[in-house]
Amino acid sequence: MSGIKKIAIGCDHGGYELKKEIIQHLLDRGFDVLDQGCDSTESCDYPIYAKEVTEKIQQGVADLGILVCGTGIGMSMAANKEPGIRAALCHDNFSAQATREHNDANVLCLGARVIGPGLALMVVDTFVDTPFSNDERHKRRISMYS
Ligand code: RB5
Numbered sequence: 001m002s003g004i005k006k007i008a009i010g011c012d013h014g015g016y017e018l019k020k021e022i023i024q025h026l027l028d029r030g031f032d033v034l035d036q037g038c039d040s041t042e043s044c045d046y047p048i049y050a051k052e053v054t055e056k057i058q059q060g061v062a063d064l065g066i067l068v069c070g071t072g073i074g075m076s077m078a079a080n081k082e083p084g085i086r087a088a089l090c091h092d093n094f095s096a097q098a099t100r101e102h103n104d105a106n107v108l109c110l111g112a113r114v115i116g117p118g119l120a121l122m123v124v125d126t127f128v129d130t131p132f133s134n135d136e137r138h139k140r141r142i143s144m145y146s
Contacts, residue, residue: 002100002131008062010036010049011112012075015068017041018112018120022066025121031128034062050078054085057106064128065107072111079107084146091115093126100130102138 007026011019016038026033036052038044046069056062065087067075072089079087087107088099091114099105108127110120132138 002129004031004063004128006032006034006062007064007066007128008034008036008053008056009066009068010038010053011068012038012046012049012070013041013043014046014070015075015110015112018110018117019066019068021117022068022110022121022124025124026128029125046074047078050075051082054079054082054087054107058082058084063106066110066124066127067107068110068112070111070113072109072114076107076109079109086142086146090123090127091119093123096123096126097130100127101133102135104132104138104142 023033034056037049050067053065053067057065067079069075076087076089079085085107086103086105087109088105089109090096
């Protein structure tokens with residue numbers, strides 16, 4: 001168990017449909033979900049929603065964040081500019097597990113044009129269910145860039 005309860009999630013137009021599936025999945029699993037937009041497939045700017053989600057983590061309101069755009073790349077670049085944010089772009093379970101255990105990643109980024117919904121939900125589950133290892137060598141390395 002990772003102890004994760006509240007998850008903030010955001011997307012741009014490219015990630016809107018996948019975000020809806022992720023939200024329903026997380027609600028079905030009993031998590032509290034904060035939907036920070038966007039609210040349609042109308043073209044919009046992903047940095048706005050990266051900021052909305054990362055602020056919730058910085059404020060301590062959310063335990064983890066999930067950001068979805070077309071590739072996941074723009075979201076991860078924008079999120080990683082924010083203090084205290086360690087955003088990881090993961091399209092496989094190995095990376096999702098490793099980034100929680102080793103990097104204590106607090107934001108998962110996904111590309112809806114890269115990954116199908118079935119695998120995306122598995123990656124989400126792996127990310128939210130995996131705790132940080134709390135290993136001293138990983139803490140030291142994180143402190144070198146946080
Ligand atoms: C939007 O067309 C697209 O650029 C965006 O969803 C994302 O892939 C950016 O990195």
